[in-house]
Amino acid sequence: MIHISGAKSIEGKQLDFTIKSQTERQIDATGLTIFPGLIDPHVHFRTPGMEQKEDWQTGALAAIHGGYTTVFDMPNTIPPTCTAILFQEKKQLIDSQLKQAGIPLRYQLYFGADKNHFSEIHKVKQTAIGIKIFMGCSTGNLVIDDDESLHAVFAIAATQNLMVAVHAEDEDMIKLRKKQYASSQHYCDHSRVRDVDVAARAVEKAIALTRIYGNRLYVLHASSKDEIELIKQAKVAGLPVFAETTPHHLFLNETAYSDLGGRAVVNPPLRTEDHRAALFRALRDGTIDTIGSDHAPHLPTEKALPYGQCPSGMPGIETTLPLLITAFHAGLISLERIISLTCTTPREIFGLEKNDDIVLVDLNKTKMIDEKNLKTKCGWSAFAGKVLQGWPVYTVLDGLLFELSRDQL
Ligand code: DOR
Ligand code: ZN
Numbered sequence: 001m002i003h004i005s006g007a008k009s010i011e012g013k014q015l016d017f018t019i020k021s022q023t024e025r026q027i028d029a030t031g032l033t034i035f036p037g038l039i040d041p042h043v044h045f046r047t048p049g050m051e052q053k054e055d056w057q058t059g060a061l062a063a064i065h066g067g068y069t070t071v072f073d074m075p076n077t078i079p080p081t082c083t084a085i086l087f088q089e090k091k092q093l094i095d096s097q098l099k100q101a102g103i104p105l106r107y108q109l110y111f112g113a114d115k116n117h118f119s120e121i122h123k124v125k126q127t128a129i130g131i132k133i134f135m136g137c138s139t140g141n142l143v144i145d146d147d148e149s150l151h152a153v154f155a156i157a158a159t160q161n162l163m164v165a166v167h168a169e170d171e172d173m174i175k176l177r178k179k180q181y182a183s184s185q186h187y188c189d190h191s192r193v194r195d196v197d198v199a200a201r202a203v204e205k206a207i208a209l210t211r212i213y214g215n216r217l218y219v220l221h222a223s224s225k226d227e228i229e230l231i232k233q234a235k236v237a238g239l240p241v242f243a244e245t246t247p248h249h250l251f252l253n254e255t256a257y258s259d260l261g262g263r264a265v266v267n268p269p270l271r272t273e274d275h276r277a278a279l280f281r282a283l284r285d286g287t288i289d290t291i292g293s294d295h296a297p298h299l300p301t302e303k304a305l306p307y308g309q310c311p312s313g314m315p316g317i318e319t320t321l322p323l324l325i326t327a328f329h330a331g332l333i334s335l336e337r338i339i340s341l342t343c344t345t346p347r348e349i350f351g352l353e354k355n356d357d358i359v360l361v362d363l364n365k366t367k368m369i370d371e372k373n374l375k376t377k378c379g380w381s382a383f384a385g386k387v388l389q390g391w392p393v394y395t396v397l398d399g400l401l402f403e404l405s406r407d408q409l
Pocket of ligand 2: 042294
């Protein structure tokens with residue numbers, strides 16, 4: 001049993017309680033606030049095939065340190081997770097890596113929609129958390145870029161009662177803009193090649209398909225007010241449409257290219273300040289349902305490559321909660337809303353069972369993000385050097401207590 005005393009709920013009520021465990025521990029949690037174990041509905045932990053960037057030993061450690069006890073992993077691995085056998089093999093690899101790490105991280109896997117493997121989808125209807133469709137190319141080679149195939153996947157998803165999660169960027173529009181910017185040397189042109197219209201067009205298409213087929217739709221990493229407006233209208237129309245945004249779209253804008261260079265390159269790209277501010281409003285008004293870190297580690301050497309060769313994506317799972325709590329201190333979001341976005345709403349949308357996992361957070365702990373303390377294998381953060389207020393101190397996952405590193409400023 002783990003006996004926790006002195007901790008407070010987010011409402012400030014003192015709670016002493018016990019969590020079932022194989023070991024006997026007494027925790028004096030005076031000054032700490034109880035959060036539920038968080039759910040990250042969007043990570044790329046890179047197994048199989050890209051374990052030089054991340055694996056489930058380092059990824060799970062990073063998750064625990066970020067206050068997350070459940071993650072949903074994406075299928076754009078090598079090979080991509082687009083057959084039932086590959087899905088099973090991936091699970092086995094993950095289980096063995098988690099065993100080695102000694103971290104029983106809870107996880108779910110997305111199944112990748114691939115034109116040559118539509119007949120595989122029904123085989124994972126009980127086991128996959130949903131079908132991921134890349135409507136535009138990103139890391140890896142999964143993409144569904146023609147209307148006929150898009151109709152086919154949405155139709156199958158509806159009959160199999162699988163959530164459709166879309167990376168909503170229109171491939172034809174990206175191709176066109178890539179030609180215009182073919183000789184660009186500037187990372188900031190990434191936000192032009194994949195501009196807001198590229199994302200909005202794809203969201204519009206995905207919602208139209210949802211209207212036809214009646215599937216549930218989860219819009220990954222909404223990045224702009226245009227996407228938000230479309231999602232809001234779909235919700236008003238009563239469609240089962242849900243939206244996620246990311247910490248980098250919430251806390252960075254296009255000005256980040258000048259400091260971060262290739263490290264700021266993500267898909268969909270960072271936007272201008274007005275879009276960033278609109279995302280915050282949508283967090284508060286309920287148009288955005290969840291926050292996914294889109295933890296997409298790439299090596300520093302890869303991110304230093306010139307524009308065109310530099311891969312898209314940044315790590316995020318370790319810094320999402322401190323960023324959000326720092327925003328709470330700035331009066332931008334409530335703790336209730338943070339818990340809803342990072343735990344209770346994703347749990348409801350995806351039908352996960354409740355568990356006893358908790359995170360004990362020191363809301364006032366101030367710490368600078370120091371890359372050498374990060375657990376992610378890629379070893380960098382776009383927020384390095386930032387001082388954040390509000391850090392997890394203990395994470396309890398399935399009755400196992402993790403005491404997180406106490407590195408101070
Ligand atoms: O920036 C991104 N990185 N966006 C994606 O869609 C994929 C991800 C990755 O896997 O690197
Ligand atoms: Zn992603």
